[in-house]
Each structure stands twice: as C-alpha cells, then as structure tokens.
Amino acid sequence: MEKLVSSWFTRPGNHVIPRCNTILVVDLSKALAHDRIAIAQQILKASQEFRFFQVVNHGVPENLVTDTMNVFKEFFELPAEDKVSVYSNNLKRPCRLYTSSSNYDHENVHLWRDNLRHPCHPLEDCIKIWPQKPTRYREIVATYSIEAKKLGLRILELLSEGLGLGSGFFGDKLSESSLLSVNHYPPCPDPSLTLGVSRHCDPNLLTILHQGDEYGLQVFKDGEWIGVEPLHNAFVVNIGHQLQIISNNKLKSAEHRAVTNSRVARTTAAFFINPSDDCVIEPDKSLIDTNESPAYRPFQFKEFLLNYSSLMGNPEKCLEPFELHA
Numbered sequence: 001m002e003k004l005v006s007s008w009f010t011r012p013g014n015h016v017i018p019r020c021n022t023i024l025v026v027d028l029s030k031a032l033a034h035d036r037i038a039i040a041q042q043i044l045k046a047s048q049e050f051r052f053f054q055v056v057n058h059g060v061p062e063n064l065v066t067d068t069m070n071v072f073k074e075f076f077e078l079p080a081e082d083k084v085s086v087y088s089n090n091l092k093r094p095c096r097l098y099t100s101s102s103n104y105d106h107e108n109v110h111l112w113r114d115n116l117r118h119p120c121h122p123l124e125d126c127i128k129i130w131p132q133k134p135t136r137y138r139e140i141v142a143t144y145s146i147e148a149k150k151l152g153l154r155i156l157e158l159l160s161e162g163l164g165l166g167s168g169f170f171g172d173k174l175s176e177s178s179l180l181s182v183n184h185y186p187p188c189p190d191p192s193l194t195l196g197v198s199r200h201c202d203p204n205l206l207t208i209l210h211q212g213d214e215y216g217l218q219v220f221k222d223g224e225w226i227g228v229e230p231l232h233n234a235f236v237v238n239i240g241h242q243l244q245i246i247s248n249n250k251l252k253s254a255e256h257r258a259v260t261n262s263r264v265a266r267t268t269a270a271f272f273i274n275p276s277d278d279c280v281i282e283p284d285k286s287l288i289d290t291n292e293s294p295a296y297r298p299f300q301f302k303e304f305l306l307n308y309s310s311l312m313g314n315p316e317k318c319l320e321p322f323e324l325h326a
C-alpha cells in the first residue's frame with residue numbers, strides 16, 4: 001500500500017547525488033599522544049561545520065565489531081516465529097522490533113526498514129530483556145555496548161576540551177543512558193520511491209553509528225544531500241539535538257537520512273548516548289557569549305523525547321517548543 005507523501009518527506013528520486021569519501025576522518029590514536037589538542041580542535045571544527053565526522057583507530061576491536069554486525073544480521077534473518085516475541089508496536093516496550101518508524105499506524109509514509117531497539121543501561125538489568133536468539137546475542141552485544149559507550153565518552157571528552165569546558169563535563173547524567181537502534185533495510189525493488197529512514201537529527205547527545213560496508217547514509221549539508229561512502233572499520237559520529245542545545249547552537253545537529261538499494265540488504269547499528277530521563281538540559285552558561293542570550297529554555301530530557309516522538313522527528317519542528325526568542 002502506498003501512503004500519502006507528507007509535506008516534509010521527500011522521496012530520494014532517481015537523481016545521482018554526490019558521494020563523498022573524504023568526509024573528515026579523525027584518527028583517534030593520535031588523541032592519546034601530543035596531538036591531543038589538535039585532534040580536539042579537529043573534532044570541534046567538524047562538529048561545528050559538518051555536524052558529523054568519522055573516526056578510525058577508535059579502540060573498539062575489529063573482531064568485536066564484525067561479530068556484533070554479524071549477530072545483528074543473523075537476528076534479522078531468523079524465521080518470523082523466532083522474532084515474533086520481540087515484535088511490537090507498543091512504544092512503551094523498551095526492547096522491540098518493528099517495521100518502518102516507531103509509529104507505523106499513524107505515520108504518513110512507510111519506510112523500507114525493520115528496526116530493533118533496546119536500552120543498554122543499566123546493562124545488568126536491561127540485558128534480560130534483549131533478544132535470546134541468536135544465542136550469542138546478549139554476550140556479544142553487551143561487550144559491544146560497553147566499548148561503544150567508552151568510545152562515545154572519549155569523543156565527548158575531546159569535544160568538551162575543544163569547547164574549553166572542564167574535564168568530565170558530559171559525564172554523569174548528561175551521558176548516563178544509552179540505546180542501541182539496529183536498522184535492517186532489505187533490498188528494495190524501487191529505491192527511488194521510498195526511504196530507509198526519513199530525514200531527521202538524532203534526539204540524543206551523540207550517536208556512534210556503524211554503517212557496515214554498504215552505502216545508504218546521506219547527510220544534508222549546504223542545501224544538498226551528500227552520500228557518506230562507508231569506510232571500513234570506521235564509525236560515523238553524529239551530533240545530536242542535545243549537544244546543539246547545551247552548546248547554545250555552537251554545535252549543530254546533523255540532518256541525515258538513509259536510502260535503500262535494490263541489490264543487497266543493509267544493516268546498520270546506531271548507538272545513542274542519551275542523558276538520563278530526568279536530566280535537565282539547557283544551554284551551558286559558559287557557552288553563552290556575552291552578546292548572546294540562551295536560545296533554549298531548561299527542560300527534562302524525557303519531555304524532549306515525548307515531543308520528538310509525537311512529531312516523528314520532524315527536524316523543522318522538534319526544537320521549537322524549547323526555543324527562546326530574544
């Protein structure tokens with residue numbers, strides 16, 4: 001069934017868009033040594049201008065990443081009877097598999113994807129609700145989630161150094177929570193008619209995305225879509241809405257989407273670093289210049305999430321209720 005095209009959903013069409021394999025690649029091994037200040041500045045500049053970047057030599061073992069991506073693929077390939085217990089359209093279920101967006105019944109357009117998502121914090125508790133098949137799912141994904149969180153915190157620490165904030169600024173409640181969102185895009189007979197994920201910015205603080213070896217991620221920059229060519233054993237790092245708000249728009253969240261292809265299935269894993277639900281988010285005073293006023297009012301992160309999900313991530317609208325106009 002074809003659903004109506006909403007005003008902010010644009011189909012990718014058949015036109016060829018530029019694919020970019022020179023999107024900033026940060027070598028994180030250099031952040032351990034005397035190049036640290038330069039790396040922090042590089043990350044900051046990328047986050048301000050490009051709104052996202054890639055990292056290599058990131059410290060997450062390659063075999064762990066391969067095992068994790070394989071276990072995700074195996075999950076989606078399981079027969080339906082093995083996945084049915086996880087399948088749900090109930091937004092309140094923390095671990096669930098669903099098709100298209102999290103709001104299938106009310107969305108204007110269906111997407112060509114399945115999504116499995118679950119919290120990763122606190123690990124000892126939430127691991128109990130993760131899929132039990134494939135049998136190695138819990139063990140491998142637990143190790144992966146610990147490594148992805150470590151990587152995210154290292155990047156946040158570099159960002160905080162680059163912004164001139166104290167060490168550990170993004171620690172504690174601002175980055176306490178985490179969520180894995182695994183996308184599976186089966187081959188699509190006509191990729192010009194639909195999308196894998198429609199355009200959005202991530203609602204969180206920071207995303208550590210593994211996009212596998214198949215192309216599909218596009219980022220909106222200077223009025224055009226740019227394809228992000230996969231780089232083997234790299235992670236794509238996205239600035240989320242919360243970093244934009246805390247930095248009083250010094251950093252900008254990255255608008256992106258995923259397109260499908262007709263040849264092969266594509267599986268990607270987005271590790272979302274989130275504030276805790278009750279964490280109060282507001283522009284940090286030290287990031288409001290003397291000639292500026294705060295661009296956003298304080299709010300609890302859970303309020304942002306509720307609003308984001310009711311607007312289905314519409315990037316034009318989801319900051320509005322929190323904006324202050326000078």
Ligand SMILES: O=C(O)CCC(=O)C(=O)O
Pocket residue numbers: 181183197202211216217218256257258268270
């Ligand atoms: O699959 C991709 O390349 C992007 C996925 C994404 O943007 C997300 O899960 O938030």
Ligand SMILES: [Fe+2]
Pocket residue numbers: 200201202256270
């Ligand atoms: Fe995203």
